[in-house]
Amino acid sequence: MPAESSGIAACVAHFLLPDEVQLGLLRSALARVDRVLVFVTRAYQAPSARHPFGWRERADMLAASLDATERARIDFEPVREHWSELRTLRAVQAIVARHGQAARVACLWSGPAPAPEDRPRGWAFEPAGDTDARSGPRLDALYAAHDPLAAWRGMEGELAPGAREPVRAWLDTPAFSRLREEWRLVDREKKVWSAVPYPVTLVTVDAVVRAGGQVLLVERGRPPGRGLWALPGGFLEGGDTVLQSALRELLEETGLPVAERRMREHLREVKVFDHPARSQRGRIVTHAHFFDLGEDPPPPVRGGDDAAAARWFPIAQLASLETKLHDDHFHVLDEFLRLTADP
Numbered sequence: 001m002p003a004e005s006s007g008i009a010a011c012v013a014h015f016l017l018p019d020e021v022q023l024g025l026l027r028s029a030l031a032r033v034d035r036v037l038v039f040v041t042r043a044y045q046a047p048s049a050r051h052p053f054g055w056r057e058r059a060d061m062l063a064a065s066l067d068a069t070e071r072a073r074i075d076f077e078p079v080r081e082h083w084s085e086l087r088t089l090r091a092v093q094a095i096v097a098r099h100g101q102a103a104r105v106a107c108l109w110s111g112p113a114p115a116p117e118d119r120p121r122g123w124a125f126e127p128a129g130d131t132d133a134r135s136g137p138r139l140d141a142l143y144a145a146h147d148p149l150a151a152w153r154g155m156e157g158e159l160a161p162g163a164r165e166p167v168r169a170w171l172d173t174p175a176f177s178r179l180r181e182e183w184r185l186v187d188r189e190k191k192v193w194s195a196v197p198y199p200v201t202l203v204t205v206d207a208v209v210r211a212g213g214q215v216l217l218v219e220r221g222r223p224p225g226r227g228l229w230a231l232p233g234g235f236l237e238g239g240d241t242v243l244q245s246a247l248r249e250l251l252e253e254t255g256l257p258v259a260e261r262r263m264r265e266h267l268r269e270v271k272v273f274d275h276p277a278r279s280q281r282g283r284i285v286t287h288a289h290f291f292d293l294g295e296d297p298p299p300p301v302r303g304g305d306d307a308a309a310a311r312w313f314p315i316a317q318l319a320s321l322e323t324k325l326h327d328d329h330f331h332v333l334d335e336f337l338r339l340t341a342d343p
Helices: 020-030 055-064 085-098 135-144 148-158 161-170 174-193 242-254 260-265 315-324 329-337
Strands: 005-013 033-040 074-078 105-109 123-127 201-211 214-220 233-235 267-273 283-292 307-314
Touching (some): 020 033, 020 105, 135 174, 242 307, 267 329, 283 329
Parallel strands (some): 005 033, 005 105
């Protein structure tokens, strides 16, 4: 079908496991305008059971599902996870502007859309529903199955054609085995929590420690996220305040040789991070504490407790570490240290 008019259509979704519904979203956009920008969100998160594929892999699956004429009219753009519909919209808006002034912009937005008062003037917004709604259950079925290949055969026809073979091949990789192990751990936890009569919300603490232009991170020694870098932290202890728990976890995981009194003196800010999807383990609200030890060289550290290692990273290096950071920890660092330009 020829495009209705000149302009740009912006399709915004996670595209976690590209399927025929998402492919239909792209083709609907192609039928309306002459150019389509596909925004692949959660672009730079480290692989997890809930988000196993990088943005380029997801874009390639979608592109391989289109014919040559369709592909020629589509551009794929990565968007990092800002855990805010407004910030995501600003990022989309900036990328649209880079593609040139359009006669009109039709925005097809999957999932919760930005509030009407935040939307750019002249943009026509159309809710696309939750096009990723089936991705989670399909991934769950693959991880839970005794025979993942048989589970894949049961959903093959629902996936986008360009996703079918890549997903089948992924089942034979060490990456799938690792994520399957993590998924099963989290699934066991959720089954234990299911006995509680109310939805479970867990409280954690994290420590962002800056010293001499560097930041302290730990390598996770256990799943989920084993091998990824993370902020020192853990679950709130029943008898602790959040600050006491943050200092205790910091000491246990890094051995940071700084007296508690001095750490309290260097506490600069505390922020709460509570997006419902920030952790694959469930509803986890964290209190992140920012300690600034000044410009002196950072003291020696060592990994302890469930941290395989502890290490100081130059702040200038953190942006290149984004895809190797656990859950939303890059976002937490960005909030305190302004690692990225605000869209």
